[in-house]
Every structure is written in structure tokens, then in C-alpha cells.
Amino acid sequence: MTAVPVTASQEMALAPSRDQRFARLVEQHREQAVRVAWRLTGEDRSTAEEVAQDAFLRAYSGLSRFRDESEMSTWFFRILVRQAANRRRWRGLRQRWGDLWGASNDEGSQVEQAPDVVVAAADPVLRDRIAGAMERLSPGQRAIFTLVHLEGFTVREAAAIAAIAPGTAKSHLHRALKTLRSELRPQREEVGP
Amino acid sequence: MTAHHPDNRDLIQDIQGAWSPPPTDAERFDAQLAVRLMSRKRRRTALMVATAAAAVLVIGSHLLGSQAHEPPAVADAPVENPATTAVAAADADSMFWGQALDHDQRDFSLPGAYGALDTLFLQPYDQEL
Numbered sequence: 001m002t003a004v005p006v007t008a009s010q011e012m013a014l015a016p017s018r019d020q021r022f023a024r025l026v027e028q029h030r031e032q033a034v035r036v037a038w039r040l041t042g043e044d045r046s047t048a049e050e051v052a053q054d055a056f057l058r059a060y061s062g063l064s065r066f067r068d069e070s071e072m073s074t075w076f077f078r079i080l081v082r083q084a085a086n087r088r089r090w091r092g093l094r095q096r097w098g099d100l101w102g103a104s105n106d107e108g109s110q111v112e113q114a115p116d117v118v119v120a121a122a123d124p125v126l127r128d129r130i131a132g133a134m135e136r137l138s139p140g141q142r143a144i145f146t147l148v149h150l151e152g153f154t155v156r157e158a159a160a161i162a163a164i165a166p167g168t169a170k171s172h173l174h175r176a177l178k179t180l181r182s183e184l185r186p187q188r189e190e191v192g193p
Numbered sequence: 194m195t196a197h198h199p200d201n202r203d204l205i206q207d208i209q210g211a212w213s214p215p216p217t218d219a220e221r222f223d224a225q226l227a228v229r230l231m232s233r234k235r236r237r238t239a240l241m242v243a244t245a246a247a248a249v250l251v252i253g254s255h256l257l258g259s260q261a262h263e264p265p266a267v268a269d270a271p272v273e274n275p276a277t278t279a280v281a282a283a284d285a286d287s288m289f290w291g292q293a294l295d296h297d298q299r300d301f302s303l304p305g306a307y308g309a310l311d312t313l314f315l316q317p318y319d320q321e322l
Contacts (some may be wrong), residue, residue, distance in 0.1 A: 026226065031217055045214050057233060078284040123211060130212045146274050149205045177201055185203065 040084035055080035077161045133183035146175035
């Protein structure tokens with residue numbers, strides 16, 4: 001069978017609309033986006049969903065620039081990581097503001113709550129310890145560790161998402177692992193075989 | 194997937210197992226996202242309409258203003274020397290200065306300058322007398 005050449009106008013007509021591309025992006029990355037936002041912000045699920053939605057909304061306007069799916073995915077997660085970093089920064093400001101004014105029952109103190117992990121089998125002590133250890137990491141270390149070790153991105157992809165050099169990403173990864181090992185060692189010795 | 198060092202594998206597995214969010218309700222998430230997207234689109238449309246309306250107002254008022262302040266037509270003004278036409282047409286009020294300039298343009302010599310001064314200051318005075 002002979003392939004019929006497709007003209008530029010036909011190609012444009014066949015190309016999915018922005019809304020269709022957006023729906024596909026959401027469908028493909030929804031779950032992972034919420035998970036990454038949750039792990040990076042360290043807040044509850046509704047906050048993570050809000051951050052993920054913010055990232056999707058920001059991505060909507062720039063969708064037409066990308067044709068390659070993997071390129072689009074890297075770009076989307078870059079937006080997400082930035083949104084999560086903004087959220088953390090804003091939370092830090094609110095906390096400092098709350099400390100400054102001695103507010104005890106405002107929003108600033110609410111964000112201190114542990115994330116709402118509902119993994120039934122998880123040990124709550126280990127879970128809290130992990131959350132605490134993750135808080136010890138710098139934002140860059142936390143992002144790279146999450147992307148590479150918890151989400152399965154390669155170091156190169158994670159570096160592209162975080163907009164840093166691969167060498168810097170490796171350094172973040174090494175330091176993050178070192179910190180986590182030292183923070184979680186006593187617990188893991190108790191729990192482990 | 195990144196291959197983990199054996200020392201790190203247990204640590205990472207522990208973290209993965211114990212530190213995960215609950216699954217997202219896809220339907221609710223999509224509905225919320227659709228609502229936010231629609232309101233964002235509406236806001237953007239409203240902003241575009243407001244910007245266009247403001248632009249029309251600014252351009253319209255500018256055009257009306259320029260018509261209101263347009264100087265009277267000077268085509269009928271008696272201009273004898275074609276060299277002064279451009280100056281005279283620029284502004285009817287500057288006719289006096291146009292004539293002086295005409296003097297100046299014609300003759301840059303010292304008598305010429307006296308002539309210009311004469312036109313500017315002395316002739317009107319003489320006419321009054």
C-alpha cells in the first residue's frame with residue numbers, strides 16, 4: 001500500500017487540539033504529579049492536588065509549543081517542581097510571619113501538621129521519621145532525590161527538570177542519601193532484619 | 194529506572210513503602226481542574242475585552258481631541274512668497290514669526306538681520322503710531 005503524503009494543512013487538521021492535548025497530559029501525569037507535589041511540599045493531599053492543578057493550568061497555555069511527548073513531560077514536571085518550591089517558600093514566609101506575631105492558631109501553624117499518609121501498612125513511627133528526615137534536605141536535594149529514587153527519573157532527566165547541571169544533580173543525590181541514611185539509621189536498625 | 198546501590202536499596206524501599214500519598218480521586222481532580230480552567234479562560238477573555246475597550250476609548254478620544262484642536266485652515270491665507278508657504282501653513286498664529294523667518298531666510302547678512310528686526314519690532318510699532 002502506498003503512503004499518501006500529508007500536506008501541512010492536513011497535518012494541522014489532524015493534529016489534536018490544545019484541549020485534547022491537555023486532557024492527555026492530565027490523564028498521563030495526574031497521579032504522578034500529585035505524588036511529586038505531595039513529596040516536595042510535605043503538606044497534605046489537598047495542598048498537593050492544588051499545586052498539581054496549578055502546574056497543569058500553567059502548562060495549558062504553553063502546550064502548543066511542544067510536539068515531542070517526552071520533552072513535554074520534562075517541561076511539565078519543571079513547572080510542577082517550581083510550583084512546589086514556591087509553595088514551600090510561601091509556607092516558610094507564613095511561618096516566619098506567624099512566629100513574629102506569636103500567632104498560635106493561624107494558617108502558619110496548621111502547615112506544621114504531618115502529611116496525611118494513609119498507607120495502612122506503613123509504620124507511623126517510620127513514616128514520621130521519614131517526613132522529618134526529608135525536611136532536613138535542602139529543596140534541591142529533596143527534589144532530585146524524589147525525582148530519581150522515588151519517581152524513577154534518570155539523573156539527566158531530573159537535572160533537566162530541576163534546571164541544574166547533571167553533575168550538580170549527582171551531588172544533590174549523594175548528599176541527600178547521606179543525610180537520609182544518618183537520619184534514618186537508628187529507626188532502620190530497629191525495624192530492619 | 195535508576196539502579197540503586199545495595200546500601201541504598203533498602204533505604205529507598207523503606208521510604209517508598211512508608212511515605213506515599215493516598216491515591217488521587219481522578220474524577221474529582223479532573224472536575225476541579227476543569228472548573229479552574231474555565232474560570233481562568235473567562236478571566237482571560239474578560240481581560241482581553243477590557244483591554245480592547247480601553248484601547249478603543251483611548252484611540253477614539255485621541256482622534257476626537259485632535260479634531261477639536263485642529264488649527265483653522267490656512268489655505269486661504271494670503272501668502273505671497275511661496276518660500277514662506279510651509280511656515281505659514283504650519284500655524285496661522287505664527288504668521289508674524291513666519292514673516293520674520295522669511296526675512297531671515299532671504300538674507301543672512303547684517304543688513305538682512307536689521308531688516309528682520311525691523312519687521313519684528315519696529316514695523317508694528319510704526320503702524321500703531
